[in-house]
Amino acid sequence: MRLRLHNFYRSSTSTRLRAALNLKGLNYEYLAYALRKGDHRSAEFLAINPAGLVPVLELGDGTALTQSLAIIEWLDETYSEPPLLPEDPAARARVRALAYMVACEIHPLNNLRVLNRLGMQFNAGDDAVAQWFVHWVTATFDPLEAMLADSRETGRFCHGDAPTLADICLYAQVWNNRRFSIPLETWPTIARIFAELDGLQAFRDAAPQNQPDAE
Template identity: 60%
Template sequence: MSDIVLHNYYRSSTSYRVRIALEMKGLTYDYVPHHLRHGEHLEPAYLAVNPQGLVPALIWSDGTLLTQSLAIIEFLDETRPEPPLLPKDALGRARVRMLAQMIACDIHPVNNLRVLTSLRTLFGAGDEDVVNWFRHWVNEGFQPLEKILASSPETGKFCHGDTPGLADICLAAQVTNNARFGVDMTPYPVIERIHAACMALPAFEKAAPENQIDAE
C-alpha cells in the first residue's frame, strides 16, 4: 500500500500524463481503475471522491484531492523537483507550458470520451463521423505544433532541449491516443521523432496504457 492513490483509466490520455510524471519522479502509488466506457467514474462511490466524475484524480499523502492532469504534474514537479519537468528560466517555462497547452487545451478537450459519446447520443454521429472528428481536431492542433517545434532552436531531442518534460508528457500521451483513431502521422516528422525518444524511456513505457492492470 502507498500513501498516494491515483484514480484513473488505462486508456485515458490525461491519466497517462500523470502516470508518466509519477514514474519520472520515482513515486510509488496505488492504482485504482475506473472503466470509463462502463460508467464507473459516475458511480456514487467515485463521485464521493471526485465530484467532477473525471479521471485522473490524485489523493496525496495527506488526503488532499487533486484533479486536472497539468495541475497534478506541476504539483509533483514543485514538491519533487528532480528530475525537473520545467526549465529553470521563465521564458523556457512559458514555452514548455505553451507547447503542453496546445495539446492539453486545444486538442484533448474536443476529443475526450464524453465529447465523442455526445456526438453519438446527441447528434447521431456514426463511427466514421466520430473518427473523422477526432482526426480533424488532432490535425488542427498538430499542424502548428509541428511548425513551432521544427522551426525553434529550443527544440532538441525533446520538445525543449535534450531532457523530457511537461510538453513531452502531453505529446506522448496524445500521439499514443492518436493510434486508436488511425491518425496519419506522416506530416509530423518532428512530433514522431520526439514521441519515439519519449517511448524509449522506461517511465513512458511503464506508464503506457497497454502496461496497466486494467488494460484490455
C-alpha cells in the same frame, strides 16, 4: 507519502500523470475505473471528485488532487528532481504553451464524453466521430510540428534534451491518436520526439497497453 492514483489505462490525462509519477520515481497504488462501464459516476468516486473525472491523485492525508496538469505542477513543486519545467520563465512559457496546445486544443475535444455527445446530439456514427477526432488533431499537430521544427530550443525532446510537461502531453496524445489510426509520419518532428520518449522506461511504463486494466 502514500499516493493513490484513480485512473483508467486508456485515458490520455491518466497517461500524462503516470508518466510524471514515473519520471519523479514515485510509487503509487493503481486504482482502475472502467469509464465505458461508468465506474467514474459512482457515488463513492463522486465524493472524491465531484466532476466525475479521472485522474485523481489521493494523498496520504486524504487530499484529492484533480486535473492532470494541476497535479503534475504540484508534483514538480513537491518533488524537484528531475524538473518537468525549465528554470527560465520564457522557456517555461514555451513548454507550457506546447503542453496546452495539446491539453486545451486537442484532448478536450476528443475525449470519450465528447465523442459520446456527438452521437447523442447529432447522431454521429463511427465515421463522423473519426473525422471529428482527426480534424482537431490535425488542426493543432500541424502548427505544433512547425513550432517544434522551426525552434532552436527543440532538442532531443520538445524543449532541450530532457523531457518536460510538453513531452508528457504529446506522448499521451500520440497514444490516443492510435485509436483512430492517425499516421504519425505526417509530422516528422513529433514522430521523432515520440520515438525518443517511447524509448524511456518512465514513458513506456505509462503507456495505456502496459497498465493492469488494459484490455
